[in-house]
Amino acid sequence: MRAMTVAAGLIALPAIAAADPLPSWNSTETKDAIIAFVDAVTDPASEDYVPEADRIAVFDNDGTLWAEQPLYFQGLFAFDVLREKAAEDPSILTSDPLRAANEGDLEGVLAGGMDGLVEILDVSHGNITPEDFKARAAEWLATATHPQTGRPFGEMTYQPMLELLSYLRDEEFTTYIVSGGGIDFIRAFSEDAYGIPPWQVVGTEGNTSYALDAGGTPTITKDGGVSFVDDKAGKPVGIMRHIGRRPIFAAGNSDGDFEMLDWTTAGEGPRFGLIVHHTDSGREFAYDRDSHIGQLVRGLDEGPGKGWTIVDMAADWKTVWAE
Amino acid sequence: MRAMTVAAGLIALPAIAAADPLPSWNSTETKDAIIAFVDAVTDPASEDYVPEADRIAVFDNDGTLWAEQPLYFQGLFAFDVLREKAAEDPSILTSDPLRAANEGDLEGVLAGGMDGLVEILDVSHGNITPEDFKARAAEWLATATHPQTGRPFGEMTYQPMLELLSYLRDEEFTTYIVSGGGIDFIRAFSEDAYGIPPWQVVGTEGNTSYALDAGGTPTITKDGGVSFVDDKAGKPVGIMRHIGRRPIFAAGNSDGDFEMLDWTTAGEGPRFGLIVHHTDSGREFAYDRDSHIGQLVRGLDEGPGKGWTIVDMAADWKTVWAE
Numbered sequence: 001m002r003a004m005t006v007a008a009g010l011i012a013l014p015a016i017a018a019a020d021p022l023p024s025w026n027s028t029e030t031k032d033a034i035i036a037f038v039d040a041v042t043d044p045a046s047e048d049y050v051p052e053a054d055r056i057a058v059f060d061n062d063g064t065l066w067a068e069q070p071l072y073f074q075g076l077f078a079f080d081v082l083r084e085k086a087a088e089d090p091s092i093l094t095s096d097p098l099r100a101a102n103e104g105d106l107e108g109v110l111a112g113g114m115d116g117l118v119e120i121l122d123v124s125h126g127n128i129t130p131e132d133f134k135a136r137a138a139e140w141l142a143t144a145t146h147p148q149t150g151r152p153f154g155e156m157t158y159q160p161m162l163e164l165l166s167y168l169r170d171e172e173f174t175t176y177i178v179s180g181g182g183i184d185f186i187r188a189f190s191e192d193a194y195g196i197p198p199w200q201v202v203g204t205e206g207n208t209s210y211a212l213d214a215g216g217t218p219t220i221t222k223d224g225g226v227s228f229v230d231d232k233a234g235k236p237v238g239i240m241r242h243i244g245r246r247p248i249f250a251a252g253n254s255d256g257d258f259e260m261l262d263w264t265t266a267g268e269g270p271r272f273g274l275i276v277h278h279t280d281s282g283r284e285f286a287y288d289r290d291s292h293i294g295q296l297v298r299g300l301d302e303g304p305g306k307g308w309t310i311v312d313m314a315a316d317w318k319t320v321w322a323e
Numbered sequence: 324m325r326a327m328t329v330a331a332g333l334i335a336l337p338a339i340a341a342a343d344p345l346p347s348w349n350s351t352e353t354k355d356a357i358i359a360f361v362d363a364v365t366d367p368a369s370e371d372y373v374p375e376a377d378r379i380a381v382f383d384n385d386g387t388l389w390a391e392q393p394l395y396f397q398g399l400f401a402f403d404v405l406r407e408k409a410a411e412d413p414s415i416l417t418s419d420p421l422r423a424a425n426e427g428d429l430e431g432v433l434a435g436g437m438d439g440l441v442e443i444l445d446v447s448h449g450n451i452t453p454e455d456f457k458a459r460a461a462e463w464l465a466t467a468t469h470p471q472t473g474r475p476f477g478e479m480t481y482q483p484m485l486e487l488l489s490y491l492r493d494e495e496f497t498t499y500i501v502s503g504g505g506i507d508f509i510r511a512f513s514e515d516a517y518g519i520p521p522w523q524v525v526g527t528e529g530n531t532s533y534a535l536d537a538g539g540t541p542t543i544t545k546d547g548g549v550s551f552v553d554d555k556a557g558k559p560v561g562i563m564r565h566i567g568r569r570p571i572f573a574a575g576n577s578d579g580d581f582e583m584l585d586w587t588t589a590g591e592g593p594r595f596g597l598i599v600h601h602t603d604s605g606r607e608f609a610y611d612r613d614s615h616i617g618q619l620v621r622g623l624d625e626g627p628g629k630g631w632t633i634v635d636m637a638a639d640w641k642t643v644w645a646e
């Protein structure tokens with residue numbers, strides 16, 4: 001295995017002797033493909049050269065840049081906030097999904113469907129300024145720990161993907177997060193965790209309002225509810241709204257990213273679609289077609305035919321967790 | 324302090340002293356206030372120093388960066404597109420506002436109220452990809468000419484404001500447009516006219532959808548209608564959605580910008596609020612309290628008390644139109 005990948009590397013990339021931009025990636029075809037793409041679009045002599053302003057790279061977050069099992073971390077955060085609020089005022093638990101979340105009963109929550117989840121988000125995420133919400137989320141991410149790894153949730157990011165983000169930025173790409181998760185939740189940690197500032201985060205949005213508070217101070221408030229769902233077909237729409245230009249590189253891990261990758265790679269000129277396939281039950285988790293979180297079917301079936309690169313986490317990643 | 328620096332520069336480094344960042348601004352208190360603010364927030368030794376990532380400057384567009392009389396240029400564009408479509412298929416003129424727009428009857432259009440305007444935007448701006456729409460708008464801006472000045476509409480920008488944008492960017496500010504106008508319309512010319520890329524444009528948004536076209540190609544379509552109005556209280560909300568951070572500098576010209584300036588300047592630390600007051604009937608237009616376009620009442624009455632700087636176009640600007 002090692003001998004074979006070294007040989008492949010020598011054939012494909014004879015000049016890559018100096019600094020390795022992706023040290024946590026094994027020397028496999030996946031790594032070669034990423035580097036070959038970046039080399040091509042950044043080489044002014046290449047017919048695939050892309051000007052810097054068009055080097056837009058978009059990344060899904062949950063399951064692509066950090067873990068998402070046993071449940072999206074934002075959901076676990078919402079449960080904790082709800083429990084805290086209910087301890088002070090149990091009368092807020094007005095429905096079965098809210099009571100289930102308060103008891104940490106995931107099945108009970110899921111039985112409430114989308115309406116139940118929105119109700120939980122309303123109660124846990126609403127009636128707060130974006131700044132206070134971000135501070136609260138940042139504190140949770142730094143202190144609450146993952147049940148399996150014991151790491152703070154904010155450190156459940158993937159070292160190889162952090163290197164990929166840095167590598168692309170070093171090559172004058174602009175990196176964006178395009179996530180089904182809440183835009184304010186992601187902004188609470190994206191700058192520290194990924195080096196991605198708030199204005200390069202696209203996500204699901206809640207209702208937000210502006211008013212003078214009782215003291216006459218201009219105040220923006222998160223009112224709960226959902227005004228835009230940045231998932232599936234919403235991802236290309238969200239990209240067009242926020243960025244206004246089609247990316248040339250898109251990375252995801254589930255069928256929620258299918259439309260984003262499909263639209264990205266259908267553009268003219270060189271394009272790169274990347275899917276993180278969770279194959280590593282030892283170091284992380286193994287799931288795809290039958291998972292209730294991060295389900296991946298079409299990406300595996302149709303992605304290779306579209307030229308997308310499927311990352312085999314177990315084989316392609318030397319390390320998993322952020323160092 | 325600044326005078327001393329300039330004097331020292333005249334003796335030692337005349338080339339530096341000669342560089343005026345705002346040559347089209349007269350030497351008035353307005354220009355002094357702008358330069359003093361920029362000097363303070365960019366001087367690491369100043370207690371008002373602001374790190375580069377927080378140097379966010381937002382600009383209204385119509386009446387602030389370019390003209391808006393006798394009607395928002397996007398409205399004139401919509402009328403032209405509608406006329407063109409109606410010439411091919413008169414049956415699209417199904418209502419009084421549509422027929423009025425087709426005849427260039429501004430009063431008839433305004434009689435239809437907001438519903439009538441949305442109808443005109445639906446018919447003129449809908450059922451097209453954002454890319455095709457931007458190409459169509461860019462062509463119109465380069466060829467259609469303003470009834471009074473004879474300039475192409477795309478050249479009805481203000482030279483002093485172009486210099487202000489460049490000056491702020493040279494001082495490591497990031498400049499955004501935050502406009503009640505349509506986001507795709509502004510993106511059609513913001514990069515060429517202002518050096519502002521599409522991802523730094525916040526504007527009113529229409530419904531947009533993603534689907535595969537008949538040939539299976541991923542396609543984004545503008546569907547008409549309005550999903551977000553980036554005006555008045557919508558401006559701070561739009562800023563929080565797109566940028567995710569409160570600006571330190573905001574410029575506008577009408578009461579549609581009041582909330583944006585109020586929220587910006589209510590923040591901690593050094594802040595700058597600027598209002599362009601249209602006082603120049605000779606070179607441009609003179610209008611404020613009673614205008615149906617760009618009405619300015621609260622800004623004049625309350626702005627000075629809030630520390631905002633009111634630009635007297637006739638007195639403060641050496642030149643008006645882009646050179």
Ligand SMILES: [Ca+2]
Nearest residue numbers: 060062063254
């Ligand atoms: Ca995902």
Ligand SMILES: [Ca+2]
Nearest residue numbers: 383385386577
């Ligand atoms: Ca305006």
